[in-house]
Amino acid sequence: MSLSNTDNPVFQLARSANPAMFLVGLSGGIASGKSTVVSILREMGCAVIDADVLARQVVQRGTPAYNQIVYHFGEEVLLQNGELDREKLGSIIFSDPEKRGLLNSITHPPIRRGMLRETLWYFFLGYRYVILDIPLLFESRNTTRYMKHTVLVYCDPQTQVERLIRRSGLSRDDTMKRLASQLPLDSKLPLADHVINNSGDRDSTRRQVLQLYARLETSLSYLPVRVAAVTLTTGLLALMWTLFRRFWH
Ligand SMILES: CC(C)(COP(=O)(O)OP(=O)(O)OC[C@H]1O[C@@H](n2cnc3c(N)ncnc32)[C@H](O)[C@@H]1O)[C@@H](O)C(=O)NCCC(=O)NCCS
Numbered sequence: 001m002s003l004s005n006t007d008n009p010v011f012q013l014a015r016s017a018n019p020a021m022f023l024v025g026l027s028g029g030i031a032s033g034k035s036t037v038v039s040i041l042r043e044m045g046c047a048v049i050d051a052d053v054l055a056r057q058v059v060q061r062g063t064p065a066y067n068q069i070v071y072h073f074g075e076e077v078l079l080q081n082g083e084l085d086r087e088k089l090g091s092i093i094f095s096d097p098e099k100r101g102l103l104n105s106i107t108h109p110p111i112r113r114g115m116l117r118e119t120l121w122y123f124f125l126g127y128r129y130v131i132l133d134i135p136l137l138f139e140s141r142n143t144t145r146y147m148k149h150t151v152l153v154y155c156d157p158q159t160q161v162e163r164l165i166r167r168s169g170l171s172r173d174d175t176m177k178r179l180a181s182q183l184p185l186d187s188k189l190p191l192a193d194h195v196i197n198n199s200g201d202r203d204s205t206r207r208q209v210l211q212l213y214a215r216l217e218t219s220l221s222y223l224p225v226r227v228a229a230v231t232l233t234t235g236l237l238a239l240m241w242t243l244f245r246r247f248w249h
């Protein structure tokens with residue numbers, strides 16, 4: 001997903017310049033294990049926002065995105081009860097980059113707004129960092145700019161294909177099309193600050209996630225120092241300004 005709105009004040013606030021909060025971008029590829037990793041982080045009490053969940057909410061029946069999808073893709077992408085036929089829509093957009101671009105242009109703006117809303121909410125609840133689970137994070141350089149840390153949930157290509165087929169029951173052909181709609185996981189490796197290798201068993205993944213959690217928590221210890229530094233600098237500037245005004249006249 002592209003978070004290309006660089007003027008967005010909430011994400012600007014949450015960038016590394018903000019001493020009170022930071023964002024962690026977590027990504028991977030289809031079936032690489034993002035949800036598995038996220039469920040461990042949630043167990044540890046982390047605040048996580050899942051773009052796939054928001055992607056489902058914003059296309060519920062009657063929403064503006066739903067209406068636009070029906071307008072552009074026709075009623076053949078609806079189930080009998082009027083809801084979106086996700087399998088059908090998936091089979092269309094994963095074989096046609098132009099239609100995928102169209103669906104992205106309809107769904108990404110409301111997903112982005114949902115992420116902003118939830119980020120703000122966690123900020124007001126007092127969380128010092130929020131983990132954003134965004135499947136297409138590394139596909140957009142604009143999005144990674146807002147993250148203090150980026151995490152790649154990796155698994156080797158063969159394991160990824162096997163897990164995707166086992167989970168979704170897709171044919172090998174459809175599986176390959178879905179994989180081709182994203183950057184290969186290997187090319188995302190140099191882009192990430194932290195890598196969780198989920199090619200092995202769940203215990204091995206859990207151990208790595210706990211290490212990541214410890215590192216994120218350690219980052220927090222710098223926050224009070226930064227708050228103090230920013231307060232001190234602001235105070236000094238205010239003092240200099242007052243003195244300047246008093247002695248200049
Ligand atoms: C095409 C849709 C209807 C298929 O639904 P389905 O229930 O089969 O899959 P689900 O939503 O659970 O997505 C599974 C995975 O597919 C991949 N994926 C989904 N959409 C895209 C996309 N536009 N481009 C590349 N990969 C995608 C992601 O890795 C995601 O984790 C759905 O994925 C969708 O609405 N996609 C557009 C919104 C989007 O970009 N979502 C990704 C998060 S921002």
Ligand SMILES: Nc1ncnc2c1ncn2[C@@H]1O[C@H](COP(=O)(O)OP(=O)(O)OP(=O)(O)O)[C@@H](O)[C@H]1O
Nearest residue numbers: 029030031032033034035036163167198200201202
């Ligand atoms: N270490 C593991 N060992 C065995 N199976 C695993 C492991 N990690 C994940 N799986 C299985 O692989 C599948 C994909 O995992 P998961 O749902 O966590 O991936 P994902 O990246 O969130 O997928 P997507 O975003 O595409 O829905 C699931 O069926 C999950 O149970």
